[in-house]
Amino acid sequence: MTIGGIIVARGRTSQGTPMDDHHGWRPTSTHTAAVVTGILLLAAAVLAGRADIALIGIPSLLAATLATATRPTTPQTATLHEPTGPTTPGELTATLHLTTGPTTADVIHLRITAPGHRETHLALAAHARPRTGTGEDADAGGSTEDAAERRVPLRLSSVRTGPQETFDITMRGSRHGTWEEEPTEVGGARRLVLPGTVPLGRLPLPLRLRGLTGPHSSRRLGDGSELRDIHPFTPGDRLRRIDWRTTARRSPELDTLYVRRTYSSAEASAVLVVDSRDEVGPDLRTWRGYGTLRVDEPTSLDLARHAAASVAQALVEAGDRVGLEDLARRRRPLPPASGRRHLRRVVHGLALAHPKDRATEHQVRPPQVPADAVVYLFTTVLDDAPLHLVRTWRTKGHPVIVIDTLPDLHPVIEHHLWIAWRITRLEREDRLAALDREGVPVVRWAGSERDKAAVRFEALARAAQRHVPGRVPGAPRTANP
Known part of the structure; x- marks a missing residue:
């Protein structure tokens, strides 16, 4: 399982559509309609012997020719940046970086999905100054110094914890409405959401405590802060445990020394x-x-x-x-x-x-x-x-x-x-x-x-x-x- 990191976009061809030789760019139905309309009008003008019909079909062919001359040659790239490491419940955030060159798309279409959330569609201008856009489960907006680079902040709201699937983005660019790019998928990493906590205070403890130190007092004799009793000095008792006041009161002749015995401190498991x-x-x-x-x-x-x-x-x-x-x-x-x-x-x-x-x-x-x-x-x-x-x-x-x-x-x-x-x-x-x-x-x-x-x-x-x-x-x- 991968947590966080940077995920670089990988292109994938739509089923039933062959990849184009120029980095996945293909003509749209508008480009095809312009070519077909121009050819039909020219053929009708030749058969009918009318020049006015030919004048109507020539602009369509010129527009198709101009679109072919300005055909995109380089694809656009996208990277999804996510915070590194586990996160806490509430919101999952990421930033989508879009980079377009001067001969690529002028409009970028995004379809953002996530398990359990509604699908969000965005259309962004590739070379214009971006405006802030919002969606129900993903927000888009922001600007950069380079007009050809866009940063789209994304956000998911969830109360779930544990391994969670995040963003699944499908990106498609278009140029002048006559060329469109094959859909490119950018997949987010599987994030690990840590559970939150609430203060509970004191909890039940076991009947017997183990360990030589800890915050609790056990029933064993030893070093601790809770007094058990006053006892005559026996071999093995430490000298610093002698209670001189009690000794002076009970044994004025100092025949017997008295020590303070305490409960040993221990920890619970x-x-x-x-x-x-x-x-x-x-x-x-x-x-x-x-x-x-x-x-x-x-x-x-x-x-x-x-x-x-x-x-x-x-x-x-x-x-x-x-x-x-x-x-x-x-x-x-x-x-x-x-x-x-x-x-x-x-x-x-x-x-x-x-x-x-x-x-x-x-x-x-x-x-x-x-x-x-x-x-x-x-x-x-x-x-x-x-x-x-x-x-x-x-x-x-x-x-x-x-x-x-x-x-x-x-x-x-x-x-x-x-x-x-x-x-x-x-x-x-x-x-x-x-x-x-x-x-x-x-x-x-x-x-x-x-x-x-x-x-x-x-x-x-x-x-x-x-x-x-x-x-x-x-x-x-x-x-x-």
Whole structure:
């Protein structure tokens, strides 16, 4: 997959029309009509013996002769410049550079298309000072110092993420209305759109924390900022931990030294598991593989990318470790790590998540999760595989949080689709009810529920602190054990 860069136009002949010897230029119907009209009028003048008819046909032949003498000899060139590297959702931009010589076209016709957008047609003057033109999905305009060079800015609006097809431009030049060029296609690169994020605040943490340093306080003794107790000095305690005030109060003779013992600091580990085996939109008719998904409506995979990127950002900002697993691409998982650079790798991996061919679909096996890690599963819960994965992880002692990424669906009109969706919805509700009975929290990430996700995560984090078994008395409530 190519991202960004400069794409040079490559000519392609229209079907059924042979290429001309002069770089693809061919006479138009106007040129042919002028020649045929002149010849017919001259023939009629000779047969009728009337000079006035000949005078009418001579200008047509002169115009055709002049057009043949000024036949274009060089083709026009076009390059499409696109920003290099991944981009963010919202708008995809590019600039089309058109270059014409003095003996080429004087009018350039453009047909600009993109998946999910309306087709836009533009007619530009090649040698005149350009005026700004606008289209619904592509804007054209601008000027350059060279009158023979035109720059056409292009823009696409879309809320979709991941690999996205961009501009497909067909260019055709004409000269004096008598010569036209073979259509030339300029194809845009496939762009990678990274998912956006929203602030989430505090997230639920696993019951046990690992690591020798981090932003949280664990239940182990060690170096940290949270006080555990005051204890008599034992071999192995550091001298800087001695509390001289307590020692002077409890042992005036300095027979026993007392040290301050603290909870060791640690970091949490989380694994984001994205169920990218399918991608469904709000329109049920597109679930069968027919039709095109709209660019102004996020799909289930777009919501999963957005939710996973938001959770990853919140974990990294808190100093925790985060990893990524893709159920459709099990070959290259990202192990848990921390830092801004790792966050960019996670977001890039989320953008590359996409469904694979149904013909190669196999039974989903639970990914390997590090010990004492919390699992965030992003799925639509349209089959039994997520339920099996959750039960497997919980059996191994991993806390699991399910993020429901099914988008809000449009009203169903067709009766057969309504029956099929009713059956699917009932099965899905049974799976969600089973998760609720087993104590697995489910966070909805679609429509208006997306704005309540931060509050839901905060409530889960507080509930985890209140109901953790074996909490040490006096331990601070601001830290998750």
